[in-house]
Amino acid sequence: MLNPADLLTSFDPETGVIDGALRSERCLSDLRGIFHDADAYAAALADGDPLVYYTYAVEPADGPGDLYYAIGTILPGRIGDEYYMTKGHLHTWRPAAEFYIGLRGSGLMLLEDEATGESHLVPLEPNGAVYVPGSTAHRTINTGDEPLTYLGIYPARAGHDYAAIAERGFSTIVTCVDGRPVARRV
Ligand code: S6P
Ligand code: ZN
Numbered sequence: 001m002l003n004p005a006d007l008l009t010s011f012d013p014e015t016g017v018i019d020g021a022l023r024s025e026r027c028l029s030d031l032r033g034i035f036h037d038a039d040a041y042a043a044a045l046a047d048g049d050p051l052v053y054y055t056y057a058v059e060p061a062d063g064p065g066d067l068y069y070a071i072g073t074i075l076p077g078r079i080g081d082e083y084y085m086t087k088g089h090l091h092t093w094r095p096a097a098e099f100y101i102g103l104r105g106s107g108l109m110l111l112e113d114e115a116t117g118e119s120h121l122v123p124l125e126p127n128g129a130v131y132v133p134g135s136t137a138h139r140t141i142n143t144g145d146e147p148l149t150y151l152g153i154y155p156a157r158a159g160h161d162y163a164a165i166a167e168r169g170f171s172t173i174v175t176c177v178d179g180r181p182v183a184r185r186v
Pocket of ligand 1: 071087088140158
């Protein structure tokens with residue numbers, strides 16, 4: 001049975017806030033081990049524990065064909081020369097794909113095929129949509145100087161697998177060189 005209250009949610013594309021949705025936050029201390037420059041990470045943490053990104057998730061129903069969506073907002077900033085970014089994950093249910101739609105700011109999505117290790121960097125900007133195939137690790141990177149806000153739509157049963165990423169990491173990092181993002185294999 002359709003519940004009319006689940007048919008429409010309103011979001012603010014400037015702040016990434018969805019009224020009535022579940023908010024979660026990641027501060028710098030939640031992102032141990034993901035930034036390349038361990039000294040810069042320790043120094044930034046000693047200086048405080050800034051909020052790096054937050055998400056609002058809408059989960060109307062969780063049947064086999066249902067969808068969730070979430071809006072993520074990554075604040076502008078860097079650890080050393082590496083831009084603020086998400087932890088990154090694979091979907092627990094590997095076949096689950098996802099669409100990301102840019103709402104504000106400018107950034108990149110790092111997509112890495114789990115089987116081959118092949119990786120791609122794709123721009124994430126307003127009016128652009130990025131397709132994340134199944135079995136593809138994905139991380140979002142804010143390369144701009146304002147918040148990066150985006151909307152992701154994914155199967156309700158997708159789930160988040162962070163452990164696989166914690167174990168092998170991503171093979172590419174994106175750093176700021178002369179004010180511009182530059183990708184480097186690590
Ligand atoms: C969910 C989707 C996003 C991320 C968000 C935060 O499948 O990909 O909503 O959860 O970008 O990233 P992470 O890696 O901390 O979950
Ligand atoms: Zn995802």
